[in-house]
Structures are given as C-alpha cells and as structure tokens.
Amino acid sequence: MSADTFIFLDHTPLYTAIEQPATVEKFGGMVNNGLEASPIIHAALASALLVGIAFLVNRSYTNRGRNGLAPAEKTFSVSNLMELAVTGLLQFMESLMGSEARRFVPLIGGTAFFILFNNLMGLVPGLDGATANFNTTLACALVIFVATHVVGVRTHGAAYIKQFLGPVWWLAWLMFPIELIGHFARILSLSVRLYGNMMGDHRVLAIFLALVALGVPVIFMGMGIFIALVQTFVFTLLSILYITFALEEAH
Template structure:
C-alpha cells in the first residue's frame, strides 16, 4: 500500500504548475485515489458474476439494490433513469467521508471545492432534467400560483434555487471539516494525555456522521430532481 505522504507528494508535484495550493491539491489527489479504488472494486465485483452472489459481488448488490429501491420509492418509476447519477454521488461522498477516518488520510469532502462541485452537478442536472421534461413550460416552476405575483415569485424562486448550491456544499463541508478538527484534537489529546483508545468514540461517531451526510446529500438530490419532474401548478 502506498503511504499517503508519498501519494500526496507525487500529486503536489504533478499539480504544482497549476498553482492551486496544497489544500486543493490534496483534495484532488484523494479524489483520484477514491476514483481508482471505485474502479478496482467495480472490476473485482463484476469479474465473475454469479447467479448466486458471493463475497464482494454480494456486498455490492446489497448496496446497489438499497440505493435503487430508495430512488424508486422517493421518485417513482421515472427516478430509475437517474440511478447512475445519484448512486455515484452517494458512493463517492460516502467513501470520501470514510477515508478521513484512516490516520494520515484527508477526506475530499472536507474541502469546499469538492462539495461545491458535487452541488453544482446536482444543480445543473436538476434544471437540465426540468427543461428536457417540460421544455419552455419549465419556467412555470419559477412563476408561483398567482399570475400578478409572477415577477416577484420569479426573483424569489431563482434565489431559492441558487441557494441550494450553497446549502448542499456548505452543509457537507461544514460537517466533515468540523469532524476532522474534533477528531484531530481528540486524537492528539488521547495520544498525549490519555490512553490510545480515547479517540475511538469520536471515530465511531465519525462513521455515523459519514453515512448520515452521504444519505442527506443523496436524499436532497432526489428531492430536487423529482421537483423538476413534476408539473408546475
């Protein structure tokens, strides 16, 4: 296994000409690491597909079926078309959150650039789907129920939709960055003053937070896309 310091140094040198800073370089490096791990796991899980799943294939099928059932229940039959997007976001965010629990590793979701990128993807997908589904009539989603209030409602709705990017990105970033700081403080205190297992409760809490934040992001993405699919009233 490649030591995280060697991995980071390699990417920092690779990205040095871009002058993006160490924090952004670290986020990009770990993002690529997660992508590589996801590809490898996918290849291993589908290398020998069996009718009766075993091992890694069984685990991946449970995860995929769970996400697919959640999408179908929340979004209806039309929601299955968005399974690749929502499942990819959910798994990427979950692994990004969990990787921060490994000593020496940094979660990409603790960087605002990563969470903002995920939020922008959801924002663009929402409105692309809305325009594709309703055409020019999609503008009715921004006009409100009363025609004479349409100019005011349009302004308010635009602000509301733009604020979704801030909401999605800052919520995930704030929780993961805060957890990283707290875990670092407890780990330092545990090593210096207490027994080495002192940070363990915070790490268990970190696992819970990682799953919750991935679930919340996935749920909000489904709600936003489902809203663009509905007819305006």
C-alpha cells in the same frame, strides 16, 4: 517539518505534494488557489477505488453468464456487498420517485458512493477525505444542480420556466427572483452542510488525538463513521428530492 530530520514519509512519492501548505487564506481558508493537491489526490484515489470495485463487480457478473442473476457465491464478497448497496439505493429511490427512479441511479448512486468513500477515507489514519474541502463538495452540489435543471428542461421543455413563476401571472415578477434565490440557496446548503460536517468531524478527531492519544479518540471515530453515513444519506436524499421537484408539474 525540518530538513535535517530524516523522516520516512518525506521520501514517499506524492507525500510532498500532499503536505505542502500552499493554500492562500482567502474567505477564511475555504477556497484555495488550486496549488494544494491533497483533496484532488484523495478524490482521485476514491474514484479509482470505485472504478476498481465496479470492474470487480462487472467481472463477477460476466463470469456468471448471461442469466446469472442469483448470487454466485453465498459467502461475503465485494460484489455481493455492492449488489446489496445498489439494490437498497434503488428501492429507496423508488419509494420517493416512483417509476422514474431507475433513470437516475447512475447519477445519484455515483455521487452517493463518491461522497461515502471520501467521508470514510477521512477516518483512515494517513488518508484524508476530499469532502472535507469546500471545493469538492461545491463540485458535487453543482453537478446535482445542473442535472436537476437539465432534467426539468428535458421533461417539460420551455414550460419548465412556469415552475419559477409562481401560481398567478401578475406575481411572476416577484416570484422569479425568489425562486432563483431558492435554487441557488440549495447549492450553498448542500455543499456547506457536507463540507462543514466532515471538516468539523476531522478537526474534533484531530484535537482529541492531540490531547489524549489513547482510547478516547475511538469514541470520536465511532461518531465519525455515523456522521459519514448520515451526511451521505442526507446529500442523497436531498438530491433525489430536488430532481423529483423538477420532474413534477408546475404548482
């Protein structure tokens, strides 16, 4: 942006912090040096939005009183919508994990809503989703990875290592590195899938906006909403499965 043209956005707070192209091209631009603030600001925005919604829902519950389980209002409201979403998530988790599901709703639900909000924010003009940056998705995948192993150690204790050693003891030296590689591959596949889909989606949308500004990008926005939902669902499904694998006995 040239300095002599006065543009409204140049004087809005935070915009200069977002737009400065201070990335170091390393690993094909996948990893930046931390100076580019855009994904961090957008992740913070999504988190703030989620915390705000949580406060809103919590307040509507306390207003209903102690036994106010029935919906207070029959109209469309944020709290009803969130209730529907969280109930759906819990039912989905129970179908995969059984009775253990309730313990993991905060972890899985937290990552799921964070990713969903970021994915959808990427479609709003002027905003950008933090999940289109590899650092954010890697952080999400690492949270799931660490949680998986913490859950495994807490349920099985030291016997958790048996999951890495395979069925027979004389093959353990061979199975251990294979299982280890498999577990690290999960981090990579979780993070790269989400990052690649969201980044690719944004690029396609940007290119078609530049080519034909009217009409045609709507198709890709529809596709973008679909991709945002599906990728959130896939990330959630896979993190549930990984935790379920850690919960069950050694094979």
